Amino acid sequence: MIEMPPLQFAQTNGIRMGFYEAGPTDDRPPVVLCHGWPEIAFSWRHQIKALADAGIRVIAPDQRGYGATDRPEPVEAYDLEHLTGDLVGLLDHLKIDKAIFVGHDWGGFVVWQMPLRHRDRVAGVVGVNTPHRPRSPIDPVELFRERFGNSMYIVQFQDPSREADKIFDSRVEQAFDFFMRQPLPRKDTGPAEPPTAGLGASSKLNLAFPQMIAAYDAKYDPRKPILSAEEKKVFVDTFTKTGFTGGINWYRNWTRNWERAEALDHTVRVPSLMIMAENDAVLPPSAADGMEKVVPDLEKYLVRGSGHWTQQEKPEEVSAKLIEWRRRRFG
Incomplete structure (x- = not known):
């Protein structure tokens, strides 16, 4: 049986947002868990329970x-100004x-x-797999293309x-x-290969996920699934209903975000933790190398043996680290 708190809704920033909440409401500062693509709040099910149980x-x-949560039509409604807003x-x-x-x-x-x-709404930040970098000197989409x-x-x-x-x-x-699997055991020469197992000739494509799928x-995929049948059904049912365009629109704002961030000071001035996954392809x-230059109060923690879906692949370890860091830094 999958445990999730009841779904609640908030009117925020022009949309209706669905969210889950657990733990004592007088605890401060609370922890807000933000999922990636293609995921939903359910991706944090293990951490929601563990953190709430820890008070x-x-x-x-x-x-x-x-x-x-609502899915506005305009692409620019998914830029970082809207997402942070x-x-x-919600707060x-x-x-x-x-x-x-x-x-x-x-x-x-x-x-x-x-x-x-x-800045005045943030007590601390934890990145899971995703590092913070200075603003790129050129449009990141052009960098990816190159x-x-x-x-x-x-x-x-x-x-x-x-x-x-x-x-x-x-x-x-x-x-x-395709996505929700553990990587194959890593080679001695470096990080795990991108997830191309079960693809035949298509495995030559480099991060061409649409064609891979x-x-x-x-x-024919030798990689081990990380979701039970019941858990997979939650993701499949949700995305069958919503489609993928809302999440993909976040990527369609990459250039816009880069252009509009020029005037920002990119130094993070709050206590921060970077949780890295050994086998995230x-x-x-290594993507977090040098982060200390823009995140002065930074701790790093490596989750060994994990691929990209770290909080679902190694839930106990991720939850324990979040609880330990939160208690040590914030009481």
């Missing part, structure tokens, strides 16, 4: 475009002045932006025809079968 107030929203509005709804923001994958980009844009080519999924997501969305929307179960057959631990 910590915990809040996990379905973010804009996902799950029980949604979290401020306002719950009458919370400051919180610790924890983000995995895309949620990590959002939480590292919180102290840059809303480094990985036009087939790289983030570059493909910029295509206004939305072909990638259609591939995911027509193969929801296939997508979660279109060609994918779970029968897309966001390896």
Whole structure:
């Protein structure tokens, strides 16, 4: 049986946001858990229970475009100003002045932006797999195109025809079968390979996730699933209902976010923790090298043997680290 608190709703920043809350409401500062792509608040189910059981107030929203939360039509409604503004509005709804923001994958980009844009609402930040970096000197989408080519999924997501969305929307179960697996055992020479098992000739594509999923057959995938059948059904049912476009629209704002961040001071001036996953092929631990230059009060923690879905692959370890760090730094 999967344990989740009851779904609640908040009017925030022009949308209705679904969220889950557990733990004592007088605990401060509470912990806000922000999911990545393609995920939902349910991705934090293990941490919600563990933190609440430890006496910590915990809040996990379905973010804009996902799950029980509204999915506005305009692409620019998914930029970082909106995504961080949604979290401020959620704090306002719950009458919370400051919180610790924890983000995995895309949620990590959002939480590292919180102290840059809303410093007075942030007690601390935890990045799970996603590091904080100084602003790139050139448009990141052009960087991805240069480094990985036009087939790289983030570059493909910029295509206004939305072909990638259609591939995911027509193969929801296939997508979660493909994504939600542990990496194969790492080679001695470096991090785990990108998830290309079960793809035949398509495995030559570099991060071309739409084509990988279109060609994918779970029968031939040697990687171990990280979700039970019951857990997978939650993701599949949710994304069958919502589609993938809301989450992909976050990627369609990459250039806009980069352009509009030029005037920001990119130094994070709150207590921060970086949780890295040893075998994440897309966001390896090396991506966090040098973070101390822009995050002066930083601790790092390595989760060994984990791929990209760290809080679901190694839930007890991630929860224990969050609890230990929260208690040590905030009482």
